[in-house]
Amino acid sequence: MAIEELAKPVNTWCPHCKPGRGCLIYPDRPGECQTFSCLWLVHDQLDHHWMPSKSRFVLTTSEDGIEVRCDPGFPDAWRKEPYRGEIREWAVSGETHDVTVVVMTGQKMTLVTPDREFDLGVVQPDERIVREIEGTQVVNATVVKASDLNEI
Numbered sequence: 001m002a003i004e005e006l007a008k009p010v011n012t013w014c015p016h017c018k019p020g021r022g023c024l025i026y027p028d029r030p031g032e033c034q035t036f037s038c039l040w041l042v043h044d045q046l047d048h049h050w051m052p053s054k055s056r057f058v059l060t061t062s063e064d065g066i067e068v069r070c071d072p073g074f075p076d077a078w079r080k081e082p083y084r085g086e087i088r089e090w091a092v093s094g095e096t097h098d099v100t101v102v103v104m105t106g107q108k109m110t111l112v113t114p115d116r117e118f119d120l121g122v123v124q125p126d127e128r129i130v131r132e133i134e135g136t137q138v139v140n141a142t143v144v145k146a147s148d149l150n151e152i
């Protein structure tokens, strides 16, 4: 994720991160880092296998739903069981509660629905996902500029 206080863009290594050791400035890390908690840290119902260092992805939330942020070195880790099955269950529940499930690998995004995966390609920070819904079922998904969305 981007860290504004460090001017660290999204999808780049933090200069304070030492692979294999962790944060080199942990006691003095920026406020954004101090207040951030991934879902595994705060959600009691996620078992130990969801720990990011085991699963190879980090679970976060957005305004729209759940984000599965993959380690680019393990882009398909989320497809392995038990992850794939549980992520699909979230998609099933999300379809009735208007919650999206998005898998992110770098800037590439995939919208996961109960029966489909919509490959959205690279989604820029100023772009948004628009879902076409019939009943509760997502039948299509596209990416548009956020500014265009405001004009609709």
Ligand code: SF4
Binding pocket: 003, 014, 015, 016, 017, 018, 022, 023, 024, 025, 026, 029, 030, 033
């Ligand atoms: S916690 Fe430390 S290593 Fe991680 S982004 Fe913040 S400053 Fe960088």
